[in-house]
Amino acid sequence: MPHRTFWLFIAPSGIAMLLFIALPIVSVIVQSLHIENEKVLIVSESCGPFGCKETTRVDEEASAALNAERPLGRFNGIGTYTNRNHLAFEEVSAAWSGRSSFADFVDGVMNLPFYKALVFTLTYTFVSTPFVLALGFTLALAVNSLHRWLKGVVIFATLLPFIITPLIGSLVLFWMIDADGIIGKTLQFIFDNPELSLKASPALTWITIITYGIWHSTPFAFIVFYAGLQTVPGETLESAMIDGASRWERTRYVVIPYLAPLVVFVCLIHLMDAFRVFEPIVGFNASANATSLSWIIYNDLSQEVQLFGSAGATSVLTIIGVMILLAPVVWLTWRDYRSA
C-alpha cells in the first residue's frame, strides 16, 4: 500500500487518538507539575473599644479571578509526586527508620493513600489472574464435553457476567451480600453470627471484590480457551490415545501445550483490564477498606474543588505502572516482528 494512501485511510482514527489519547497524556503530565492556586487572603483590622483585632478572610472575587487567569494553578515541580498523598518519600523513610518490626513498617506504608491503592490494585490483578485462567480452562473442558444444545445455554449464561456493565454487575452482587440480602443472610446463618457483614472488615471486602473480578473475567478466558479447544487437531489426540495416554495425560501433554499461546493472550487482556479496576469499588461502596489507583484519581476529580494536580500525578504514576506491566509483551512482540 502506498504511503500516501495508508496515511489517508488511517487519518480519522489517528487524529482521534492523537487528540483524545496522546494529548490528554501530555495534559496530565503538565497538570501533575502544577498545584491549585492559593486562596487570596485579605487581612483586615477591626478596632473596637477593647483594642484592635486582625481577621483574615478569603477574597472570593480575587481568588476566582486568579483561577480564571491561571486555571492550571501554580507551578509545583515534582512537589505533588513526593507529597503524602502520592509517593510520600518522607513518610516512608520515617516509617522505615521508626519501625519496630517489618510488619509495623508495612502498616505505616499502608496508611498512605497511594500505597494503599497500589497494593490493592496489584493484589487484585495478580490474585485474580490465576483463578481466571484455571476456572476458564476447566469450564472450557467441561463445556466442550456437553451436548450441542446444552452448550448454547451454558455459553449464554456464561456471557452474562462478562458483558454486564461493571458497575451494575457489582451492584447486583452488592445487594445480594448486603446484611439483609440473600447471600448475606445465608452467611450469617451458616456461621451462626447475626453480626457478620462482608462490608465490615478490609480482608472480607478485598475477598469480595476479588471474587467479583473472577466472576466478571472468567467468561472471557472460557470463550477463548473453548474456541482454542475446537482447533486442537483430532489426529494428535487420537495418536496419543493409541500410545496409551490417559485422559489426564492427553490434557497435560497435548491440549495445554496447544493452548499455551492463548494463555498469554488472556493474561495480557486480563492484566490490562484488572489494573484499571474501579467500578466495583464504587458499586460495593468499598472505598473505606479498598481503594485502587483509578479510584483515587476519580476521587480527586469528584471533590467540590477538583484536585487536578493530585489527580494528574496519580495518573502519571498509573501510566508508568501500565508501561512496566506491558513492557515485556511489547518487547517480545517487537522482537518477533523484527525477526519475522
Added chain:
Amino acid sequence: MSHESATQHRSTPLLIATSAFIFIWLIVAAFPFFWTMWGSFKIQADFFSKSDWSNAVTGVNTTARYGHAFTGVAYEGAWVQQDFWRAAVNSLIVTVSVVVISLTFGTLGGYALARSTARYAFALLIVALIFRAMPHITLVSGYLLPFFKLNIWGYLPTAIIVLVAINQPFTLWMLRSFFMNVPRELDESALVDGCTRGQAFCYVIMPVMWPGVITTGLFSFLLAYNDFAVTATILNQHNQTMVPKIASFLGTTQTEGNVMFAVASVVSATAPLFVLVLVFQRNIVSGLTAGAVKG
C-alpha cells in the same frame, strides 16, 4: 466435536463431577440477574428483608401493601419521578453515535493497517496496544481542564468523541484481524480492473466484511454502554447516561430508603444487554477469539 465422541469414553465419576461443576457455574453466573429482576418487582421490605430472606421470593410485604405480589412501583419511581427515561435517551444517543463513528473510523484504519507492510504500520499497532491499556480515568483527568477552557464540558457530543477515541485502539486491532482474513488478491484484482483504493475498499472489500463489522460494532456498543469513568466525569447532570445516573441514585436515594429505584433502573439497564447476548451470541464468541485464535 467428532473426535470427542469417536475417541473418548467418559468415566461416570468424571461425568458427575463435570455436570456438578457446570451446574454450580450456571447458578453463579446467571442467578444474580434473575434474583435481582425478580426482586425489582417487590418493595424494599421484601427484597432487603430484615426478618426472612424468603420474603423476597413470596413478596409478603408487597402483597400486604399493594394487594399483589408484584408491583411496578420501583420502575415508576425510577423512570417517571427520577427522570430515568432521560438517561435512557441519552444512553441511546451516545451508544448509537459511538458505534457508527467508531466503525467508520475503524474500518478505514483497520484496512490500512492490514494491508500495509511498512514498519510504521506495525509501530502504530504497538502504540494502539499501549493506548488500549491506559486506564480511562487517567485520560479523563487530562480532559477536564482543556474541556472547561473550551467550554465543551458536559455535552453529549464531547462524551461521544471521547468514547470513540478511547475505543479506537481496540476497534483497530479487531477490524485489522478481520481484514487480514480477506485475501489480498481481492484488492489486487480490483486495482488491476481500474478501481482506486477507495473504490476497492467500498465496493469489493466492505461487502465481504460485514460479519467482522457487526462483531466489532457489538464490542463498541458494550464499551460505550458500560462506560462509567468517562460519562460520570464528563457529562453534566442533565446529560447523564444510565450508568452514572444509577450511581447518582446510590448517593441520594439509599438514605431515603428508595434503594428500589436503583434496583429497578439496574434491571432496566440490564435488559438490552440480555437481548444483545440472545441475538448475537455467536458474533460475541467469534469476536472474543478473533484476535487470539487467528494470531
